Amino acid sequence: MNVPEVPILHRLLGARPLEPLARWATGDRLRVLAYHRVGDGDRFEDHVRHLVRRYRPVSAADVAGAVHGRAALPDRAVWITFDDGCVDVVRTGLDILTRRSVPATAFVCPGLIEAGAPYWWDVVVEALGPVDGPSAVLRLQRTPDADRRREVAVLLADRPAEAAVGEQLRPDEVRRWAASGLEVGNHTWDHPALDQCDDGAVEDQIRRAHDWLADLLGTPTRWFAYPNGHAPPAARRVFRELGYELAVAYDHRLAARRPDPLSLSRLAVEGDDDPARLRSVVAGLQPTLLGAARRALRTGT
16 A cells, blocks of 8 residues: 655654654665656756765675675765666766766666667557556556566557657667676566466576676676566575675665665655655655554555
């Protein structure tokens, strides 16, 4: 059961004295931010400015060192991640991050980069509209993968010839991101819901993307993000064989004090979020209260 977010609460939770108090109380907790799009950049630059001023940005390598006991993270550590490989992450976000020397990790789907195809969920929303589309996407995330692919293929076949093709990152842009000192991670080959795939498909999705990235960048990645946060048990065997050190979820929580390296919690944010929402989320107040509200609704208390 979902609990709607209320914008006025973000302004309250992100204001003094609550936000600084929460930041102090959760100072030893890692914050992993899960972005998708950057947007026009001005709002995202406000985000980065706040994170640099109040927190300590760290890289995937820093986090891996900490969760595997090789090093310690600073208090108020924050790791910035991006899912899906949206074009504005490189074309707008890269300059903002590098100017401020802020590390970040982009999780990409090579099958979409090579194909230049639209995201399947965008196809669904485009075909069914803004009212029915989102609920159909949620349903398809819980549908066996072969069935989902068939449904999306029908919608693609009926797509008007003049419909814009979803723009994707180019291989040279992925290289440019990595050449700037930022990290690239595996987000599967073409973004299925992994828990709706059989074990063979899970392995194929991870290995194909892994090999493509290793060929493109000259070095294998060790970081993975589960599409939609769905984490099937079969993935862990593949991670062990490939030497992965981190896999991140999408559960809108602060990382646990003793996290599972292959199911590391993340906080859902977007580049165009109001700064008050970012402050309340990254301080830990908003996800804590939202989690409590969801638990209360489930138990009826």
